[in-house]
Amino acid sequence: MNTTDQDRKKAWKIQQKQLARDAFPIADGLLESLFDAVDAGVEQSGCDHSLRFTTSWLLERRQPKDKVLSWLREHGGFCDCEVLANAADHWEQSR
Structure with missing residues (x-):
């Protein structure tokens, strides 16, 4: 892959990450808090598939x-x- 192709691929990846971040339904910090709370709840009580x-x-x-x-x-x-x-996992990869 030549330098131009690598640069385009890198730019595309950056653009895709930005689009994913723009689609977050709430602020990044709130998502982090949500995932932390859900993790604590599942760890303490397990997942009841709800x-x-x-x-x-x-x-x-x-x-x-x-x-x-x-x-x-x-x-x-x-x-x-x-x-x-x-x-x-999607959130982690996109932030």
Whole structure:
């Protein structure tokens, strides 16, 4: 791969990361707090294959529940443990 192709690939990757960040449903710091809270809940009580810890966090902090849950599902977060395994991984790679 020549230098021009490498530069274009690098620019494309940067652009894709920015698009992913722009699509975050809430601020980066809030997502970090959400993932930390869900992780603590799952670690303490396990995953019951629902979004109980995620939904609880969103409601307690008056965050846009439908918007966040939709984004989480788009990235494989259909229950609390999948929020951590899939959506949090997407967030980590995109921030």
